[in-house]
Every structure is written in structure tokens, then in C-alpha cells.
Amino acid sequence: MIIDAHAHCDVRFGWIHTPEVLFGIMEEGGIDKACITGLADIPGDDDQAYPRFVAALRTDPDRIVAGYLRINPWYGNRARELFIRSVREDGIRGLKLHPTTIILPPHAPAVIEFVRLAGELGVPVLFHSGDEPNALPLQIGKCAEACPDTAIIMGHMGGTFFWEDALRVAQKYSNIYLEPSGNPLPDIIQKAVAAVGAQRVVFGTDMPAIHPKVERYKLDHAGLTPEQRELICWRNIARLMGLKLDTNR
Amino acid sequence: MIIDANTSLGESLYGPKATAEQLLHRMETLRIDRSIVSSFTPRDLDLRRANHAISETVAKDRRLIGFARIDPRLGSKSVAELEACQREGLRGVKVDPFEQAFVINSDLVFDFFKACAAADLPVLIEAGYPCLSSPIQIGDLAERIPELTIIMAHGGQLAMHGLGIFDCLLVIKASTRVYVETSGIPETGTEGLIERSVLEVSSDRVIFGSNSPVNDPAMELERIRVSRIPEGAKTQIMGASLAAILRL
Numbered sequence: 001m002i003i004d005a006h007a008h009c010d011v012r013f014g015w016i017h018t019p020e021v022l023f024g025i026m027e028e029g030g031i032d033k034a035c036i037t038g039l040a041d042i043p044g045d046d047d048q049a050y051p052r053f054v055a056a057l058r059t060d061p062d063r064i065v066a067g068y069l070r071i072n073p074w075y076g077n078r079a080r081e082l083f084i085r086s087v088r089e090d091g092i093r094g095l096k097l098h099p100t101t102i103i104l105p106p107h108a109p110a111v112i113e114f115v116r117l118a119g120e121l122g123v124p125v126l127f128h129s130g131d132e133p134n135a136l137p138l139q140i141g142k143c144a145e146a147c148p149d150t151a152i153i154m155g156h157m158g159g160t161f162f163w164e165d166a167l168r169v170a171q172k173y174s175n176i177y178l179e180p181s182g183n184p185l186p187d188i189i190q191k192a193v194a195a196v197g198a199q200r201v202v203f204g205t206d207m208p209a210i211h212p213k214v215e216r217y218k219l220d221h222a223g224l225t226p227e228q229r230e231l232i233c234w235r236n237i238a239r240l241m242g243l244k245l246d247t248n249r
Numbered sequence: 250m251i252i253d254a255n256t257s258l259g260e261s262l263y264g265p266k267a268t269a270e271q272l273l274h275r276m277e278t279l280r281i282d283r284s285i286v287s288s289f290t291p292r293d294l295d296l297r298r299a300n301h302a303i304s305e306t307v308a309k310d311r312r313l314i315g316f317a318r319i320d321p322r323l324g325s326k327s328v329a330e331l332e333a334c335q336r337e338g339l340r341g342v343k344v345d346p347f348e349q350a351f352v353i354n355s356d357l358v359f360d361f362f363k364a365c366a367a368a369d370l371p372v373l374i375e376a377g378y379p380c381l382s383s384p385i386q387i388g389d390l391a392e393r394i395p396e397l398t399i400i401m402a403h404g405g406q407l408a409m410h411g412l413g414i415f416d417c418l419l420v421i422k423a424s425t426r427v428y429v430e431t432s433g434i435p436e437t438g439t440e441g442l443i444e445r446s447v448l449e450v451s452s453d454r455v456i457f458g459s460n461s462p463v464n465d466p467a468m469e470l471e472r473i474r475v476s477r478i479p480e481g482a483k484t485q486i487m488g489a490s491l492a493a494i495l496r497l
Contacts, residue, residue: 015440025438028475100410131379131408159409160377160433182409184433186465209411211437211475217468 001245002219003065004212005237006126006155006179006204007034009056012046015039017208019059026063029212031205033065033234035241037096037126041072043079050082054090066241068094068126072102073110080117087121093241094118095125099134106134107142115143119150124240126179127152129166130159137162141169144176151240153177153202157192160184167195177236179204181215189222189232198228202237252488252497253284253466254430255343255373255402255458258306259299261289263348267462269306269313276312279466282488283497285373285458287316287343296320297330304337314495315339316373320349321361328364335368340495341400343373346381353382354390362394371398371494373430377407384413388420391427398494400456404429404442411435414442421450428490432460432469443476443486452482453490 004026008017017039026034036056040049057067069092071079086092095118097111104111106127118125127143129135137158144152157178158166163185170176170192178192181204185191192201205215224232238245253276260266269286276284286307288299300317307315317334319342321327331342342365346353353374365372376382384405391399405417414436421427429446436442446455457473459466473483491497
């Protein structure tokens with residue numbers, strides 16, 4: 001079984017990532033289940049973003065198994081109240097922070113407040129990381145240091161230029177998990193496993209923008225033991241998200 | 250026919266290494282018919298020696314097409330190396346603005362690229378280094394030397410944040426001699442760069458490259474195969490676009 005820990009489902013910016021589009025690409029790529037996030041930072045300019053996200057999450061709970069709410073910390077209490085309600089009442093199981101679109105570094109006080117809150121609510125945080133300012137692994141490391149009780153998934157694990165930083169930061173902070181989508185190195189999963197062990201690597205694709213077949217290539221050629229593969233493909237993310245899965249199917 | 254536009258041979262100062270035998274074996278396995286080869290930045294930094302070795306390698310096997318690696322910062326010496334490489338049968342130039350430390354559209358290297366255009370040699374640029382070779386900087390170079398053929402490695406998405414897609418599309422729409430090479434482009438799904446380049450510009454402006462041995466050519470071929478574009482466009486990308494540029 002493969003659970004994609006990093007998928008998108010939303011219609012925004014000209015991208016049409018509906019549940020149907022997602023299901024089609026999941027089938028092409030051999031992805032069984034997905035944890036989704038939207039494309040809009042909430043609250044923001046799009047009043048329908050939140051109901052749209054919750055509706056997408058409820059489309060097919062067997063395939064879309066969890067969601068990270070994409071929050072804009074600039075909105076302060078309004079964002080805080082929405083995030084708490086989303087977890088307690090609407091079944092949201094994670095927080096997504098995209099430092100580039102919210103224009104805040106991961107170690108900014110406003111961001112740390114939400115990352116701590118996620119830990120208090122018992123849900124993980126998916127950070128976009130990569131090659132642009134505000135999204136650097138070293139910056140995420142400072143956030144992880146300030147929020148030791150929150151599980152942080154480092155999406156893209158530093159991109160093309162900063163994957164070495166991602167490995168070192170993850171070695172330093174045990175609350176960081178590495179997600180290798182988009183990285184062009186074919187052996188990036190081996191590198192992550194060698195650095196922190198399979199217990200702290202989660203498979204993600206960033207689909208449908210990135211096709212899961214390309215990401216599967218890295219997974220399928222990583223030389224993983226069956227136990228490592230299970231951890232990376234679903235056990236780790238299921239644990240982080242608190243998913244109850246029927247694994248006999 | 251499948252042609253790989255971007256492979257490197259030798260031992261890089263930065264670690265990776267590959268021999269012609271290893272490359273040819275991988276090509277046979279994956280049914281890649283021909284490959285452009287150039288040298289890594291060698292450990293001894295001697296690009297003259299490295300370019301001569303590439304010319305000797307390609308002379309032994311017509312499946313390999315040689316490109317020169319040249320440091321464009323050296324004024325007349327850079328141009329002299331270009332001429333030497335052309336005499337030795339190399340068919341284009343590869344430059345790496347990070348490894349040789351220059352800004353792609355700076356005055357420092359402008360005359361070298363003018364010389365490439367005058368010699369009718371295409372230039373493969375390691376593209377997407379912030380500050381050095383972002384797509385918009387390559388677009389500026391193309392605008393100032395419109396007769397220069399430029400192959401933009403990685404579609405300018407070497408920094409894989411995705412923000413460079415807009416610039417890349419802008420540049421290839423504006424400059425008819427700028428081409429997108431596909432290695433490492435992350436956005437291979439819906440509305441990704443390969444799909445948009447084909448649908449909004451043309452499949453003959455997109456070129457398959459693997460960046461082997463740093464990237465895996467099997468995985469790089471998969472990027473083309475999964476793209477949501479017509480099968481004819483995939484054939485064009487896999488080889489016909491580059492064959493036309495090199496008049497193969």
C-alpha cells in the first residue's frame with residue numbers, strides 16, 4: 001500500500017486539481033491513498049477555500065484519507081480559531097505551511113505559534129521547503145528546535161540545492177521527517193534513509209503537479225527492505241496522522 | 250530515434266564520474282540512440298585536456314556527439330578554445346555558470362556568446378541557478394544575441410521551487426531559438442512545464458536530456474512518457490527537436 005503524504009486537491013491559480021483529477025493520476029501512478037492540502041492559504045482572499053477543502057476531503061474518505069489545512073499566520077486569531085475548529089470539528093489532521101506564499105520564514109514567531117499549536121492539537125505540520133528564501137531547511141531546523149513536541153514533515157527535503165542541509169537538520173532534530181518529492185536525484189530516498197532511518201522518511205509526490213510515476217521511480221529503485229518500504233510508504237504517515245487503516249485489503 | 254541532449258563524462262571536481270563505456274551501455278539498455286557528451290569540470294581544472302579527450306571519444310563512436318566545456322570568462326582565450334574545439338569536431342558548447350562562476354548575461358561573457366553564435370554552435374546552459382542563470386537572465390541573453398541557439402537545461406528549473414515556470418514560458422515564447430531541456434523538471438503532471446511548453450509554444454522547442462550520470466536517464470525518460478501531451482509531441486521531444494538543431 002502507498003499513501004501519498006503530500007498531494008494537492010484544489011482549484012485555484014488556473015490549476016484544476018479536483019478530486020477526479022487526483023483520482024485519475026493516483027490510478028496512473030499506483031497510489032492507493034492520499035493526504036491532501038489545498039492551494040490557498042486560509043484565511044485569505046478566497047472565502048470558499050475552506051469549504052472547498054473540507055468538501056474535497058470528504059469526497060472519498062477511502063482514497064483521500066487526511067488533510068493538512070493550509071494556514072496563513074498573518075491572520076492571527078482568525079487563523080488560530082479556524083485551525084482549532086478544523087481539527088476538533090471538521091476532521092483536519094495536519095497543518096500545511098508554505099513559507100513562500102505566506103512570506104514568512106519558518107522560525108518567525110507568528111509561524112512558531114502555529115507549529116506549537118499543531119503539536120498541542122496532536123497533528124503534524126507539512127512545510128514546503130526548497131531552493132527559495134524563507135523555505136530553507138536550516139530555517140525549518142530553527143522552527144523544529146523551538147517546537148520539539150510537533151512533528152514536522154519537510155516537503156521536498158530542501159529541493160535541488162539544499163538537500164544536504166535537510167539531512168543534517170533532520171539528524172539534529174528528531175521531530176523532523178523527510179519527504180523527497182520533486183528532488184531530481186534518483187537516490188535521494190537512500191540518502192534520507194541512511195541519514196535518519198526509514199522511521200523518519202515519508203513518501204510524497206506533490207501530485208498532481210508532479211506525476212507520481214516519476215516519484216515512484218525513486219521509491220522503487222531505492223533498494224529498500226520490505227520493512228523500510230512499509231514504513232516509508234504508509235506506516236509513518238499513518239502514525240503521524242493517526243489513521244486507522246484496514247491493512248488486510 | 251531517442252537523443253539525449255545532456256550527458257557528462259569524466260570525473261567531476263564535485264564528485265560524479267562516468268566513462269563512455271558506462272554511458273553507451275546505459276544507452277543500449279534504454280534504447281537511446283545518440284547522446285550529446287561533454288566533460289565535467291575536471292579535477293585538474295584543465296578544460297583543454299578534457300575537451301580534447303571528448304573529441305577523441307566521439308571520434309570512436311558516432312552515437313556520441315561532442316560538446317565543449319568552456320570557461321567563458323577568459324576573453325580571447327575562451328574564443329580560441331571555442332575555435333580549437335570546433336576544429337576537433339565538437340558540435341556545441343556547454344557552460345555551467347555556477348562551476349565557472351559567472352552571470353550568464355553579464356558583459357564579461359557577452360563576446361564569447363557572440364562568438365558561439367557566429368560559429369553557429371548551440372549553447373547548452375546549466376539553467377536555474379539563482380542570480381546566475383535564471384530563465385529571465387537567459388531570456389535577456391537571447392534577446393541581445395537573437396542568432397544564438399540556446400538549450401536551457403532543466404527548463405531553468407534547477408532550483409525546483411516552481412516559481413521559474415512563468416519566466417521560462419515567457420522566454421521561450423519571446424525567443425524562437427531558446428529550447429527547454431527536460432532533465433530534472435519536477436512539474437511533470439497536470440499544467441506542468443513540459444505540458445505547457447508544448448501546448449502554449451511548440452513541441453519542437455522541448456528537448457529530452459537526462460543530465461546523466463547525476464540524474465538517471467530511465468527516470469528522466471519517464472518524465473516525458475507521463476506528460477499529458479500528444480504522442481507525436483513526445484517523439485518530437487525525444488529526438489527530432491535536437492536532430493533539427495544539429496542537422497543530424
